[in-house]
Amino acid sequence: MTLVGVPLIALAAALTVLAAVITVRGWGRRGWLRRTASVLLVEALLVVTAGLIVNRWERFYPSWDALRGDTGTIAVAEPPTPGLLDEEGRDFVWRPPGLSAWHLAEPPTIVLPDDYHDRPDVTFPVVVDFNEPPKATPDAVIVALKPTARTTAEALRTLPAELRRDLRVTTTDWAVEGNGPLPRRPVDALPPALAPPLRLPS
Numbered sequence: 001m002t003l004v005g006v007p008l009i010a011l012a013a014a015l016t017v018l019a020a021v022i023t024v025r026g027w028g029r030r031g032w033l034r035r036t037a038s039v040l041l042v043e044a045l046l047v048v049t050a051g052l053i054v055n056r057w058e059r060f061y062p063s064w065d066a067l068r069g070d071t072g073t074i075a076v077a078e079p080p081t082p083g084l085l086d087e088e089g090r091d092f093v094w095r096p097p098g099l100s101a102w103h104l105a106e107p108p109t110i111v112l113p114d115d116y117h118d119r120p121d122v123t124f125p126v127v128v129d130f131n132e133p134p135k136a137t138p139d140a141v142i143v144a145l146k147p148t149a150r151t152t153a154e155a156l157r158t159l160p161a162e163l164r165r166d167l168r169v170t171t172t173d174w175a176v177e178g179n180g181p182l183p184r185r186p187v188d189a190l191p192p193a194l195a196p197p198l199r200l201p202s
Contacts, residue, residue: 016045083167096162103150130178
């Protein structure tokens with residue numbers, strides 16, 4: 001008998017009517033305790049019947065499993081979208097469309113973790129590195145930049161979105177390393193992906 005089926009509703013309604021008839025017919029022959037219990041039973045059956053009718057109409061609990069909280073659903077994380085440059089080697093020169101607006105001395109170099117190609121279901125953290133040469137960082141995608149006097153934090157605002165299009169990287173909590181000549185800017189001028197925790201060039 002299904003939870004939203006007509007047979008269950010008919011059974012609940014029949015029990016309600018039967019309990020009401022028995023309560024009325026035996027009203028004078030019972031004590032106050034039995035009369036109170038009979039009235040409460042009729043009211044409870046009436047509420048159950050009404051609840052079953054509403055549940056059939058609205059489908060709050062379409063099955064007994066749903067009523068028990070066992071919906072059978074399993075949370076499944078969507079695999080990350082492959083990046084346009086996922087097939088590149090371990091390190092390569094990166095030339096994104098917005099490169100000219102960054103005013104760098106030369107195009108950035110990308111260094112991928114050793115297992116980047118072996119883990120297509122993983123997004124990797126990012127280190128934006130101003131060191132010469134960039135420091136090796138295991139388990140992170142390194143973006144090595146050579147800024148110029150015209151390179152500003154505002155100019156680099158598009159860097160996170162460009163990198164997320166091309167590689168499987170996280171969207172927040174990137175790190176900044178190095179002593180490059182990036183002009184001093186307030187932290188809130190940096191791209192959102194570079195929000196704390198971060199280490200600004202010193």
